[in-house]
Amino acid sequence: MLKNTAGAAIDEAINHPDLIAACQKVVQIESLTGDEAEVAHFVASQMRAQDFDTVEIDANGNVIGTVFGDGSGPSVMVNGHIDHVPVGAMQQPFSGELVDSSRWGESGMAIFGRGSCDMKCNVVAAVHAIGALKRAGLKPGGDVIMVADVEEETDSPNGVKSVIERGLRADFGISVESTKGQVYLGHRGKLEFEVKFFGRTSHASEPSDGTNAIYLSTAFIDRLQSYAGGLRQDDLLGPATVTITGMHSSPDNGTAVVPDLVTMRVDRRYVRGESPTICQSEIEGILRATNTNDAEWSVALINHYPLMYTPEDSPVTQAAILAAEDVDGVTPTIAAWRFGVNGTFMNEGRIPTIGLGPGDEKWAHTPEEHIGTADIVNATRKIARALLAVTKGGDVK
Structure with a gap:
């Protein structure tokens, strides 16, 4: 004592x-x-x-x-x-x-x-x-x-x-x-994912000749919002969450070009009972459900705050x-x-x-x-x- x-x-x-x-x-x-x-x-x-x-x-x-x-x-x-x-x-x-x-x-x-x-x-x-x-x-x-x-x-x-x-x-x-x-x-833990959508450029006057990467991303965004509503609650740490914190399309230099790339940052806060692997698998599942062609997207974990x-x-x-x-x-x-x-x-x-x-x-x-x-x-x-x-x-x- x-x-x-x-x-x-x-x-x-x-x-x-x-x-x-x-x-x-x-x-x-x-x-x-x-x-x-x-x-x-x-x-x-x-x-x-x-x-x-x-x-x-x-x-x-x-x-x-x-x-x-x-x-x-x-x-x-x-x-x-x-x-x-x-x-x-x-x-x-x-x-x-x-x-x-x-x-x-x-x-x-x-x-x-x-x-x-x-x-x-x-x-x-x-x-x-x-x-x-x-x-x-x-x-x-x-x-x-x-x-x-x-x-x-x-x-x-x-x-x-x-x-x-x-x-x-x-x-x-x-x-x-x-x-x-x-x-x-x-x-809570923090995961930041870089999600990319890959399209095909064309002249903006002929958009049907290309694949607009922005449009490829919209179904994912909608589904991600639904996914956010069903995440678990931790009695001490609070709710698991997910949100998009950044998004950019390219080419984006003022020319009349249908963009062939969208790069998005997704912030996922996880709680006890979850893991980075589980969270990434769930994000990949949403991408596959909304863009059946795997060549149209990618996802990578770029930051982990445990x-x-x-x-x-x-x-x-x-x-x-x-x-x-x-x-x-x-x-x-x-x-x-x-x-x-x-x-x-x-x-x-x-x-x-x-x-x-x-x-x-x-x-x-x-x-x-x-x-x-x-x-x-x-x-x-x-x-x-x-x-x-x-x-x-x-x-x-």
Whole structure:
């Protein structure tokens, strides 16, 4: 059992003004995917200020910091990404301004800006949570490894996946993507298929001389919509879904030509009980039913973001539940993300991983992206407690 003063010691060790100021600063640093160098150096400086034992920026730009444990318990990998999506129509996206969150029907103050809840403030919160353990004199049982990774928004393999593939390992994992301070067990898997339809060009004044690839695709589109309505529902992860996310015909250069090629991207989210092979087989079945000539179409899996799931009885889940209960005084909601997170690659690498982080995922990628300051502080308290509990196997009160 851990001392019943551990939670109080953690709270005393978290410097609230420094934490919020660091979160404001990190939002003010633009870090589009592929251009994360400046924010990586800032995160590394935060790790050093929090007295991490080792800090490095690897060849891909991932920031990796470690606080060593005493060797008595399991190790934990903590993950969050430092890139963000384009700003779109967002006004003053890098202000990092403190604003009254009542404008969104919430209470208290919030930090506004692109990348605030998705998810640079979450990364800073995790760094400060790990640092709080050292300042509180609470050495974890195993090493705590923080990986702030790059290029997550484009599903790149250069982030935590590359870190794991080169040999870095831990016994458990925590993703600090936004969970509103609740405990998330995973998310659906994502498959992206490239579907092509092959026709025959002709002069547009004589369309009967050709085979219009656009027309070849229409029956498939109709049948795909019917298929979408019959997909299974997962009680935790949500519904399996399918949708077309892109479509292009060619030639498409303004000349009078019947197009002989349509290229389409199909997004398929799958749940427990399904697999990439099953999903691709079903897509192929629809293609065969709507285009009996196999020479008229092809399908290829071009991206796979694996399904993520860690059971509720896993030690890391139980540690997160205990941590949230200690801070909030109530049992947390057990849920799942609607989108995908890089923690899935930790799960894939046999590191059981759950989610525990500040912020509401519904604001990610929107012009109103923000994160509550109280949420940041409380999530920092929870992450520190969860790390101590899973590495020490005890109470966090």
